[in-house]
Amino acid sequence: MTPILQIKGVTKRYGGLTANNDITFDVAPQEILSVIGPNGAGKSTLFKQIAGFVTPTTGEVIYKGTKISGLPPHKVARMGVVRTFQETTIFKSMTVRENVIVSHHLRSKASLLGFFFGSAQAKADEAEFGKSADDIIDFLGLQAIRNETASNLPQGHLRALGMAIGLATHPDVILLDEPFAGMNHDETMRMVALVRRLRDERGLTVLLVEHDMPAVMKISDRIVCINFGEKIAEGSPAEIQANPRVIEAYLGSEDAAIGM
Amino acid sequence: MSTTRLAGVLAFLLGVFVLVPLFINLTGRWDFYYTLTSVALLSVAAAGVWLTFYIGRINIGQGAYALTGGYVSAILITQYGVSFWLTLPLAGLFCAAVSVLIGLPILRLRGVYFAMVTLVLTEVARLTALALPVTNGAKGITSIPLPGELSLFGLTIIPDFSTLGNPKLAFYLMATVLMVLTYLVLWRIVNSRLGHLCRSLQQNEELSASIGVNTAMLRVLAYAISSFFGGLAGAIFVAISQSIYPSSFVVQDSVNFMLYCFLGGLGYVFGPMLGTLLLYFGWDLLSIAKEYQLLIYSGALIALMLVLPNGVLSLLDKKGGRK
Ligand SMILES: Nc1ncnc2c1ncn2[C@@H]1O[C@H](COP(=O)(O)OP(=O)(O)OP(=O)(O)O)[C@@H](O)[C@H]1O
Ligand SMILES: [Mg+2]
Numbered sequence: 001m002t003p004i005l006q007i008k009g010v011t012k013r014y015g016g017l018t019a020n021n022d023i024t025f026d027v028a029p030q031e032i033l034s035v036i037g038p039n040g041a042g043k044s045t046l047f048k049q050i051a052g053f054v055t056p057t058t059g060e061v062i063y064k065g066t067k068i069s070g071l072p073p074h075k076v077a078r079m080g081v082v083r084t085f086q087e088t089t090i091f092k093s094m095t096v097r098e099n100v101i102v103s104h105h106l107r108s109k110a111s112l113l114g115f116f117f118g119s120a121q122a123k124a125d126e127a128e129f130g131k132s133a134d135d136i137i138d139f140l141g142l143q144a145i146r147n148e149t150a151s152n153l154p155q156g157h158l159r160a161l162g163m164a165i166g167l168a169t170h171p172d173v174i175l176l177d178e179p180f181a182g183m184n185h186d187e188t189m190r191m192v193a194l195v196r197r198l199r200d201e202r203g204l205t206v207l208l209v210e211h212d213m214p215a216v217m218k219i220s221d222r223i224v225c226i227n228f229g230e231k232i233a234e235g236s237p238a239e240i241q242a243n244p245r246v247i248e249a250y251l252g253s254e255d256a257a258i259g260m
Numbered sequence: 261m262s263t264t265r266l267a268g269v270l271a272f273l274l275g276v277f278v279l280v281p282l283f284i285n286l287t288g289r290w291d292f293y294y295t296l297t298s299v300a301l302l303s304v305a306a307a308g309v310w311l312t313f314y315i316g317r318i319n320i321g322q323g324a325y326a327l328t329g330g331y332v333s334a335i336l337i338t339q340y341g342v343s344f345w346l347t348l349p350l351a352g353l354f355c356a357a358v359s360v361l362i363g364l365p366i367l368r369l370r371g372v373y374f375a376m377v378t379l380v381l382t383e384v385a386r387l388t389a390l391a392l393p394v395t396n397g398a399k400g401i402t403s404i405p406l407p408g409e410l411s412l413f414g415l416t417i418i419p420d421f422s423t424l425g426n427p428k429l430a431f432y433l434m435a436t437v438l439m440v441l442t443y444l445v446l447w448r449i450v451n452s453r454l455g456h457l458c459r460s461l462q463q464n465e466e467l468s469a470s471i472g473v474n475t476a477m478l479r480v481l482a483y484a485i486s487s488f489f490g491g492l493a494g495a496i497f498v499a500i501s502q503s504i505y506p507s508s509f510v511v512q513d514s515v516n517f518m519l520y521c522f523l524g525g526l527g528y529v530f531g532p533m534l535g536t537l538l539l540y541f542g543w544d545l546l547s548i549a550k551e552y553q554l555l556i557y558s559g560a561l562i563a564l565m566l567v568l569p570n571g572v573l574s575l576l577d578k579k580g581g582r583k
Contacts, residue, residue: 051470090467112454
């Protein structure tokens with residue numbers, strides 16, 4: 001199958017520090033691919049380059065045959081590639097529902113002037129955003145806190161809201177940076193099931209960075225392992241768990257367990 | 261719109277357009293017209309500053325646009341014979357255009373950096389007005405004729421101000437109508453998608469970009485609208501005083517516009533209007549305190565900001581609450 005996303009020799013240098021060094025891999029449509037690696041390995045940097053927040057020093061990211069690296073984030077999002085953030089990011093003084101509604105920006109058919117004057121198209125858009133937002137909120141099980149102000153939410157809910165915001169853009173590819181951080185075991189398993197449903201029911205391609213190895217092993221079709229900015233392994237969860245370079249990378253760091 | 265809100269708006273309009281003129285007629289305090297006209301115009305400029313706050317930028321440069329708008333109107337009237345009424349939108353549009361050029365580079369800056377650059381803008385505008393031949397340097401432009409007649413298809417909509425027995429009332433009505441329109445526009449912006457996007461920008465620019473918002477464009481748009489209001493207010497001020505000098509709007513004015521927003525409440529569309537009214541009148545009333553005027557005024561400001569950090573209108577929130 002032709003890949004939906006191609007990472008081609010992506011290198012990012014910050015002064016003397018090489019955060020990503022010549023990383024290459026492909027992502028198939030509707031695949032769930034995890035990027036793992038010890039702290040500071042360069043995982044978030046990679047996601048930022050895919051989503052347009054950081055331009056690669058060299059190398060490129062190709063999405064559906066078009067180069068997207070170097071484009072600004074809003075253009076990348078418009079094309080269908082959207083990232084959620086590792087640091088929880090939400091619009092903190094909006095309610096959960098307002099967060100999700102405002103994030104439907106890309107779905108607008110009316111112009112800003114149309115919205116200003118309350119045109120028929122604008123009203124139709126508003127109605128559609130509201131309905132779609134409610135669907136997403138229900139899907140993620142956030143009904144009970146729909147009208148809660150985001151800044152009051154506990155960490156687990158914030159993560160889910162971050163994902164809801166990403167989904168509101170109706171992306172084809174979603175990049176989740178540590179989506180299960182701050183969640184307990186039950187919440188994590190529930191989210192794992194939801195991410196799988198995103199793929200199965202909505203046809204999304206999912207890339208995720210995660211430190212929770214049991215979750216990663218459970219959820220991923222394939223895994224890419226990065227250490228000191230370099231890709232050191234790529235394969236199925238079973239292959240990764242058995243890979244001596246991966247084991248060595250993890251033994252050398254603090255989070256020694258790689259999920260067995 | 262809820263009935264209470266509608267009633268509030270009607271009461272406000274009644275007060276501005278009927279009760280105030282009635283009161284002034286009865287008491288003979290014609291000087292109030294001048295004060296209230298100033299409040300209305302200053303609050304138009306402050307509305308613009310408030311919108312820049314709404315995208316998360318501290319704007320201490322509105323005086324530059326008020327000055328620019330004033331000069332555009334004055335030059336068009338005195339040197340090109342353009343009707344005042346036409347110079348009004350032109351002054352706004354000119355300021356909006358200038359603000360796009362200035363905004364593109366500086367709106368990337370955040371927090372105190374943006375604030376510092378805007379603070380310098382007013383001074384730059386003053387120095388430019390001093391230097392350019394067209395603005396006539398320190399002598400300024402004087403003896404600007406009063407607004408002429410505005411007619412459409414031969415129908416007189418607004419009579420020539422110089423033929424009026426009471427131009428003070430005419431200016432008052434013009435300024436308050438403009439104020440009402442400005443706040444209507446601002447209210448619509450805030451409650452439509454544009455406003456929602458501005459809020460997203462204020463709360464989290466990175467996330468806003470990642471949901472597909474062209475943040476650079478949106479910032480410039482908001483700033484241009486803001487500067488449009490500044491130019492508009494400046495143009496009318498000049499029409500009232502019939503003159504403009506490089507020092508007609510100075511850094512202190514820019515700072516005041518920002519204070520009006522702070523005091524009224526950054527979370528409330530009508531905050532800058534109330535803030536302007538309170539501060540302008542407060543300053544006037546305190547003139548009885550003579551040499552202690554500034555001291556008491558500043559002290560009161562500090563106290564207010566400590567007690568009501570979200571502005572005077574946040575008092576409403578505690579009882580029942582509304583936006
Ligand atoms: N803007 C930047 N300027 C300089 N160095 C940076 C910058 N962003 C990241 N780095 C460095 O690049 C390296 C990789 O960072 P990155 O955030 O990608 O790691 P990570 O794999 O996501 O780590 P974690 O698991 O802790 O989130 C780190 O050493 C980091 O300090
Ligand atoms: Mg990271």
